[in-house]
Amino acid sequence: MESQPARSPLEEVERSGLGLGLVLWLFTLVGVLGALYARWAWTPASVTREGVPIQQLFDVILAILLVAFVLVHGLLGYFVIRYRTRGDRPAAYFPHHTGLELTYTLIPAVVLVALSVAGMSLWTRVHTPPPGDPFVVEVRAEQFSWSARYPGPDGRLGRVDNRVARPFNVDPQDPAGRDDITSSQIYLVVGRPNRILLRTRDVQHSFWVPAFRLKKDFVPGATTELWLTPTQTGEFDLACAELCGVGHYTMAGKVRVVTQEEFDRWMRQQAGR
Template sequence: MASEESTTRERTHRFGGSAAALAGLLALVIVGAIVATLVARTRWWLPPLASVHGREVDRLLFVTFGIISAAFILVHGVLALFVWLYRDRGQARASYWHEHRGLELTYTIVPAIVMAGLTFSAAGLWSRIHSAPPPTALIVEVRAEQFGWRARYPGADGQFGKIDPRQFNMQANPIALDRADPAGRDDITSAEIHLVVNRPVEVRLRSKDVLHSFFVPAFRVKQDAVPGITVSFWFTPTATGTYEVACAELCGVGHYAMRGKVVVETQEQFDAWLAAPKS
């Protein structure tokens, strides 16, 4: 009987050893694959920042990473310590207790305070982005559709013309402008989005068909586009250049190809571009 028990224990130990070796190997393969991908891509961190509010977005990201990394190390350190401290020595019986008021209150209240703190520190930034823009802001309407982006500028009158979906025409009227509205006569539409460096811009985001998401990583801007609703937000680009807009909402079979171009340039370059004919 005793020898039988010890044989079982030996077998369990051997199995435990090989399982641990397998888990270690798997962890090595995963970490190796991640490191290799990051090295191969050469860029392994955030893209260069090109907006004013983005600094605060990055700060929030680093604070969040810091907190969850500390929690991860603490929890797994304690877990590993307990596995080692209370390992099977052959004679001990496992002890178990139910409910520990102090412990339960601690691990409920502490994460709740941390989560509330993170949420409140992000809420200020979120509400600023969605507040009224400064009066000098450039206004551009961005319309998402399956599968591309189209920008509209209000023209000399500063007023956008009305939209009438019934007047949509792929070639002649791709943005479905209401031809009867005089405010729309000087509206300028373009497949590219152009912005002015260091000038706040208010984006009025719409969608023609399904949910999309306007995502410009360099600006730290990501906003859902919802059919039937115009969502406004503003930010200030800080560096000239060409940036990529990606759709961050799975919106159909062509979603992967839904990328656009944002060009940030000086006011003179922008004025010249706006006056020139465009696609």
């Protein structure tokens, strides 16, 4: 029996060039399928009016990224295979190509400027209070739980002062605060603008409801706010999106979007307790 002839070093290099190109193509395919799977299987439907244009912008960005990703890595794999060494010529070398450099500088620059303008105008729209009488709620974060404060029949939240050592730091001098209702339940009302005031009792936290497509930080000592208009009733996952201590991972909660009648009924029950 004859043994297999050993491969020459040149053959080894040629084979590894082919293998590397195929690995790059496989990587490209897995990347594209992974991104599409995450977009359609892991992304909950948007349930706010603001969430719709935000999702559209996400999708435009994802599409541009996928095209660039496939183009760059697909071509890289192709070149690795096509121009792998065969020992028949030296490698070509060119230090400069003005047309190529202008192309790969100007196209990304135009795309980035367009995306920045689209992002900034959307940001401004989402952060401009919508017309109409808003539903107001204060959401309070602390290590490691959530609570909420609702204005009572007077429709106004009592003034807060962080030096006041009372629940929610409500100033006892302000009569508007006497009928405020506090609860561990976070309610929002469907079909009207909701103004969510965010206050933290300790460190930074972040209010994030993936189905709303909006996220906002809590800043110690300040009140931040978020405007949104829910378009569907239901219970939606709330997560703290700012690493806030050892129990950060337990800071999951629910936001309940209900009709005005349901909310009014719940408020009457709370007031009568």
